[in-house]
Amino acid sequence: MNRHSFDSRVKGVSLGTTILAVKFAGGVIIGSDSRASMGGSYVSSKVINKLVQVHDRIFCCMSGSLADAQAITRAAKFQLAFHSIQMDEPPLVMAAASIMQELCYQHKEELSAGFITAGWDRKKGPQVYSVSMGGMLVSQPFTIGGSGSTYIYGYADAKYKPGMTREECQTFAVNALALAMGRDNVSGGVAHLAIISEKGEDMKEDADRALSQSRCVMGNSKAKE
Amino acid sequence: MALSCVLEPALSGFNFENSTRNIVLENGSEEGKIKAPKPMKTGTTIAGVVYKDGVVLGADTRATSDEVVADKMCAKIHYIAPNIYCCGAGTAADTEKTTEMLSSNLTIFSMNSGRNPRVVMAVNILQDMLFRYRGMIGAHLILGGVDCTGSHLYTVGPYGSMDKVPYLAMGSGNLPAMGILEDRFKANMDLEEAKSLVSDAIHAGIMSDLGSGNNIDLCVITKEGVDYIRPHKESPFNYKRQAKYKYKPGTTPVLTKTVTQVELELLDETVQMMETAGSS
Numbered sequence: 001m002n003r004h005s006f007d008s009r010v011k012g013v014s015l016g017t018t019i020l021a022v023k024f025a026g027g028v029i030i031g032s033d034s035r036a037s038m039g040g041s042y043v044s045s046k047v048i049n050k051l052v053q054v055h056d057r058i059f060c061c062m063s064g065s066l067a068d069a070q071a072i073t074r075a076a077k078f079q080l081a082f083h084s085i086q087m088d089e090p091p092l093v094m095a096a097a098s099i100m101q102e103l104c105y106q107h108k109e110e111l112s113a114g115f116i117t118a119g120w121d122r123k124k125g126p127q128v129y130s131v132s133m134g135g136m137l138v139s140q141p142f143t144i145g146g147s148g149s150t151y152i153y154g155y156a157d158a159k160y161k162p163g164m165t166r167e168e169c170q171t172f173a174v175n176a177l178a179l180a181m182g183r184d185n186v187s188g189g190v191a192h193l194a195i196i197s198e199k200g201e202d203m204k205e206d207a208d209r210a211l212s213q214s215r216c217v218m219g220n221s222k223a224k225e
Numbered sequence: 226m227a228l229s230c231v232l233e234p235a236l237s238g239f240n241f242e243n244s245t246r247n248i249v250l251e252n253g254s255e256e257g258k259i260k261a262p263k264p265m266k267t268g269t270t271i272a273g274v275v276y277k278d279g280v281v282l283g284a285d286t287r288a289t290s291d292e293v294v295a296d297k298m299c300a301k302i303h304y305i306a307p308n309i310y311c312c313g314a315g316t317a318a319d320t321e322k323t324t325e326m327l328s329s330n331l332t333i334f335s336m337n338s339g340r341n342p343r344v345v346m347a348v349n350i351l352q353d354m355l356f357r358y359r360g361m362i363g364a365h366l367i368l369g370g371v372d373c374t375g376s377h378l379y380t381v382g383p384y385g386s387m388d389k390v391p392y393l394a395m396g397s398g399n400l401p402a403m404g405i406l407e408d409r410f411k412a413n414m415d416l417e418e419a420k421s422l423v424s425d426a427i428h429a430g431i432m433s434d435l436g437s438g439n440n441i442d443l444c445v446i447t448k449e450g451v452d453y454i455r456p457h458k459e460s461p462f463n464y465k466r467q468a469k470y471k472y473k474p475g476t477t478p479v480l481t482k483t484v485t486q487v488e489l490e491l492l493d494e495t496v497q498m499m500e501t502a503g504s505s
Contacts, residue, residue, distance in 0.1 A: 011360055012384035036388070045388055067384035071356045074349075075239070103239070110241050110359075 012067055013037070013044050016186025018148030018177055019061040021118040021128040022160070023141050024169040027197030028118040028126045031173045032061045033148065033181050034189030046189045055080050058096045058119030059194050063146040064133060069113035072103050093119040097129035097137055105135025116145050120196050144176065148184035152176050166195070244359055268436020270398030271301060271312035272406065272426045273367045275391045276419035279376045279447035280369035283423035284312045285398070285431050286456065287438040294438070300455065302444045306331045306342045309370030310444050310451065314396035315383060316363035323364045327351060344370040344377040348387055356385025365395050371446050398430025398437040405429045420445065424457060 013036050021030040036045040050062045052073045060076070062069035076099045083099075084091045097117040104111060114133040120126050130136075130143040144156055159172055170193070177191040268289040273282045288296035303311045303324035311327070313320025327350055331342040347368055355362055360383050368379045380395065381387045392410045394402035405426040414422070424441055431437045440456035 012382050013386045045390070048388055065384070066386035067356055067360075067382065070352070070387065071239070071385055074352075107239055107241060110239075110244050 012065060014186075015048070015050060015063050015066050015069065015146070016040070016148075016184070017050060017063045017146035018144070018152070018180035018184060018187040019050065019063055019116050019146045020144040020149070020156075020173060020176055021061070021116045021142065022164075022169045022173055023118075023126045023128050024164055024166050026126065027120055027166065027195060028128055029166075029169050029173050029193060029195050030059045030061055030116065030118045030128075031177055031191055031193040032146075033177055033187040034192055035181075035187055036066055037186045040186065043188070048189075049192065051192050051194050052077075053194075054096055054117075055084065055091055055119070057090065057121065057196050058093050058117065059196060060096070060100065060115050060117045061145075062113060062115060064113035065111075068111045069115070072100060072111065072113055072115075075103060076100050090121060092121045092123055093117065093127045093129065094121075094124075094139075097131055097139075100131045101135050101137040104131055104133065108134050114145060116143055118196065120198055126197070144180075146180075146187065148180035148187035151183040152180045155179055170195070240357065241359075243357065243361070247359060247361055268434070269301060269314040269396030270394065270402050270427050270430025270434060270437040271314050271367055271396050272394040272399075272402050272423050272430075273312065273369045273378045273392065274406070274410065274414070274419050274423050275369075275376050275378050276414045276416065278416065279371045279445065280378055281416075281419045281423045282310055282312050282367065282369045282444040282446070283427045283457075284442050285427055285437040286440045286442060287436070288317055289436050297439045298456075300442065302442055302453070302455075304328060305347055305368070306335070306370070307451070308341060308372055308446060309344055309347055309368065310446060310453075311347075311369075312367040312395070314365040314367075314399075319362045319364045320366065323351070323354070323362060323366070326354075341372060343372045343374060344368060344379065345374075348379045348381060351381045352385050352387050355381065355383060360384040367393055367395055369444075369446060371448050376446075394426055394430070396430070396437065398427075398434035401429040401433040402426040416445065420457075428458070 016037050017033055019032040021028055030051060032050040034047050035043055036048040038044045052060050052062065054060050054073060054077045060073055062073065076096065079099050080091050080096055083095060096119065100115050100117060104113070112133060115131045116128065117131060118128045128140055128143055130138045130140060130145060141162060142156070142160055144152060156176055164172065173193060174191055181187045268287070269285060271284045273280060282302055284301035286298050286301065287294055288299040301312055303313060305311050305324060305328045311324050313324060327347055330350055331347060335342055351366065355364065363383050365383055366381045368381065370377060377389065378391065378393060379387055379389050380393050391412065392406045394406055406422065409422050420443060423443060427441045439460045441458040443454040443457040445452040
């Protein structure tokens with residue numbers, strides 16, 4: 001009774017997605033869209049949560065196969081909590097990213113999921129790490145990922161400036177997500193944002209950028225907010 | 226972590242032993258060495274909705290084996306815990322056994338810890354198990370329940386993905402059922418509204434999908450208890466037998482009757498005393 005033809009690479013529910021993270025002085029902003037698809041033509045969830053809190057000040061966003069990504073983040077959450085208790089202090093963002101990388105690399109044949117890990121720690125402050133599907137770990141000031149990211153590389157490279165304020169970063173993140181959702185068919189829904197700083201996760205904003213509603217950011221308009 | 230007797234101990238990281246086994250089986254069956262049996266699929270419409278006081282789950286009752294209806298009154302809403310029920314779509318045996326195993330694990334946990342299980346615990350156990358089997362267990366499940374943290378509705382896919390949702394439909398009839406749910410779902414509905422919404426969603430699945438049919442079962446879970454309504458609505462197309470197929474004694478006429486005596490010869494007789502060991 002298989003009505004949906006399965007995507008040849010990802011079986012089951014897939015997070016064809018747009019994810020990004022940006023660092024500003026004092027914190028990071030991590031964001032994603034909210035669409036989960038099956039077989040490239042059926043939206044199985046319009047409001048799925050791709051931002052996972054793996055520790056108090058460390059978030060991960062997922063892309064790829066939903067089952068694999070959820071399993072990896074759950075294993076990472078456990079290992080990170082254990083590590084944090086052993087060290088008797090909050091874990092470094094690098095530790096979280098390394099755990100994800102170990103899992104992705106050691107099981108690269110069986111798993112298909114990529115992540116962006118971002119957070120704040122006392123040693124190095126705000127950091128953004130990109131853990132790709134094969135297990136590559138790279139630290140960057142900002143990063144975009146997922147299938148929708150291909151449409152916004154130009155925008156991101158043009159608009160990003162080092163040393164932006166928090167509000168500027170927020171606008172940058174929301175606009176980038178909106179533009180990607182406008183062009184990529186497997187990204188859509190609303191934009192979820194999480195802002196992490198020394199004071200903890202400030203606000204989890206569900207910036208309502210669903211393109212079919214009144215506050216509509218068209219893909220071809222450079223948002224002026 | 227302290228209750229180790231509940232499940233096999235969780236190893237950190239992943240265990241992919243079953244992946245190699247699955248690859249060998251798949252390749253073997255292509256060459257004709259191992260013929261995988263065709264499993265009975267439920268070809269189903271199941272739905273769930275969170276309302277003001279709890280959760281309403283619904284399901285049709287048809288189980289199909291290719292084109293034949295194998296079971297007209299199949300129960301697709303499975304008991305997990307006194308406050309948690311689960312609808313299953315996909316391969317009938319997989320949903321049955323998975324939910325039975327989950328139910329046993331949660332019962333042992335309740336006895337050991339003295340606490341009622343939470344819906345999120347059931348979801349975690351299911352996720353671990355289904356992910357470990359890499360999609361080979363064809364169980365698409367909707368879990369609903371009410372615990373101390375509130376009313377929850379979760380979906381767990383066969384590959385181990387999960388999602389927490391306010392309303393949901395699954396199975397081969399999920400597209401028409403989702404249409405009804407998307408149109409009429411509101412947050413904090415009252416009981417009658419929720420029951421009629423789920424019932425109409427299942428009905429849409431039954432009408433538009435060949436694999437779903439017969440009656441509609443509902444299960445209402447609240448803090449006070451569970452109301453398992455089976456059937457909630459019976460199919461108006463129940464076939465009533467036109468005649469009886471039992472024959473009265475004397476229907477077949479006896480033409481002749483011959484009695485043959487069988488001669489038995491007693492050859493050997495032994496008697497063995499039984500040891501009735503009683504205190505005398």
